[in-house]
Amino acid sequence: MEYFIIGTSAVLLLFLTYQWLEGRRQSVHPMDRRQQTASLEQRLAVLEGQVATLTTERDDALRTIESQRMAQEELDELTRQNYILHEINRAINTTVDEGEIVTIILQAMVTLTGAESASIILFEEEDLRIVSHCGFGDGTACLPERPPEGFRDSIAWQVLTSGQPFIHNDPAEYRRYQPSLTHYVASIPLTFIKEVIGCINIHSMGPRYLLTPSKAEILQILGGQAALALKNASMYHQLRRQNEYFAKQAVTDGLTGLHNHRFFQQRLQELLEESVAQERPLTLLLLDIDHFKRCNDTYGHPCGDEILRQIASILRGHLGPQEVAARYGGEEFAVILPAMDLHRGMERGEQIRLAVANFCFQNPDRTLCLNMTVSIGAAEKLTGWGKSQLIEAADRALYRAKGQGRNRVCAAFESEITEEAG
Template sequence: MEYFVIGMSAVVLLFLTYRWQEGRRHSAYSGDRLKQTALLERRLAELEGQVARLALERDEALRTIESQRMAQEELDELTRQNYILHEINRAINTTVDEGEIVTIILQAMVTLTGAESASIILFDGEDVRIVSHCGFAEGEPESLSEAFRESIAWQVLTTGQPFIHGDPGEYRRYRPSLANYVASIPLTFIKEVIGCINIHSMGPRYLLTPSKAEILQILAGQAALALKNASMYHQLKQQNEYFARQAVTDGLTGLYNHRYFQQCLQELMKERPVTLLLFDIDHFKGFNDTYGHPCGDEILRQIAHILRSQLGPQEVAARYGGEEFAVILPDADLRRGIERAEQIRQAVANFCFRNPDRTLCLNITVSIGVSEKLAGWDKSRLIEAADRALYRAKEQGRNRVCADLDREMSVEAG
């Protein structure tokens, strides 16, 4: 029995020892787990911090990329706009045709701003006119009536201040009309407003941004310079043409003068057959003495009117001097010259010549000499021959056509 108790005691003791050791091992293990857990929690916190920083860095990088993309797009757009403006400037400065210039400007307005309808209006004091438009429906744009003086464009023309609409929601509803203006920019040349460029409606996807408004004003500056240059060029050209005409034109009759007649005859005689008519008004001094010099001047002007109505595009009429006139007939022989001279003589004889106050109807006749260029003749010989023929016509009774070279070719009045 004692051995049994001793044995059981030993077993219990061994069991307790084992449990005690297990408890110690479990305590040690639990401590390690707590330490590991704390370490993992700290590591997790660090990782979460790193993730947050990386997320911030990622967002910042995305914002930077987006900013760079937008900047690149803006740069590309500015480059495109600058290129277009450069090409427009080059194009409009290679022409002085107003129509070509306004067409280029309108196309540029559409390209640069997305305009659906646009117009260019020119202004000269009280004179306002539409010179070009695009995007308007049939029948548009409206004519410039008195109501136009209440329009935005009129305000821009008279004040020189640009108009830029600030409400896209409103101008998106606009349709092509001179009553609607998304923008109206003055065309200004050295403080002088010569017109305006206008956008009347824009595509639904487009906005008139500040940058586009700035581009529009640059375009207006280019257009104003080009249009003013074109206007000044044509004015100068017209002045030069006027002075050139004055240099070769007789002031009273509007026919070519004696100087031009001599030059023209000499040039034509170099290479072409030529027949010359010389004629003067019969008894012209008597008309001057009876009715006065103003009446004589009016007769000369009416003779010139008859010549212009009788002659073809290649035939040249000039006032030779006083009451004498000359007609050059290129590529005509003597017979053709006599026919043309007779037509002129009859037209004068059948015409009712009026005095300046239109109270009289006077009968006027002319005597005409005809000569044809012969081989070896210069213009002096031709003129002398025509003058001899004219003298013969006067000697034979006036109001007739005579030819030179002693040919029996005289045509008396019927």
């Protein structure tokens, strides 16, 4: 009952309040209502202006945020690219191996530009060769070493001969390219002090990638790094080959191509020391061409030189990997046989003697076939012997072979060996 009374009272109160408000509204003068309406409209206009201002400020803020986001993304990308370029520069300057350098460069091209296929072409004297490539779809990616037929009509050839880069400016076109040496999204010359040594090429791009101006600039920076590294590697290997050549010339007989007397003396000492340390035998052969002066007097020194070269060739054909042949002087030769006792050394000497005796020696113009023979002395190293004792023993055996009629192999006598050892 109490709830009913309370509810009825509330309804009655609401009704009375409505009636009072309605009476107030009807009692307002029409002029006052117009003023109120005008005031409300004025306030509404002010509010609408404020909303428009806030909307403009919001749009400006969003544009600023988007611009900052894009600038940050660009900064992040530039930071990433600079880091990659730094790492590439560090990597390619820690090696002089051409294969390693081109692999690093190709991987960098793919990483920095999104290339699907790329190649590096270098000048090789007056020719060209493809030193490496990737992404040509055959797994091993084995392109020919030499560019294909018609290459001189290609974009790369124009870049190589002009030194000017090529950057394709039509993404719709180059996106249709398939990996091929006839298609070029970009070709950048590798230039070292105004000398074009080759070019790096992008042949096709992934569908999600574009060769933007910033990527093209990065590609040219990469080309500069590659040119410097490849030229350094080339110069290093050229200098190394020159040093090896001069070092070889210092220990090589210029006429026969065998080791010279200086090398023979040095190597014999080393092998003697090794044989003592390892308790292994060592045999020395000394060879002399029979009647060589007569040959020179009869057919001339050019013919004699040719015979010396042919004797050297026979010796090379009868030596193992660790064995040493040298021109001892004039028409004499020496052969060091490590880990070989006197008996086996005599057998090797006999093989050489027979090979010489059965060989047709020719003069320089190949109009003669001469028969030549050699005399050989053999000696095995004994305990306590040095280099001079071993050479002396082999030399005595050689003169014995000469004295017994030439064209034979003689060993040092036991009595001579014992005498020398004492």
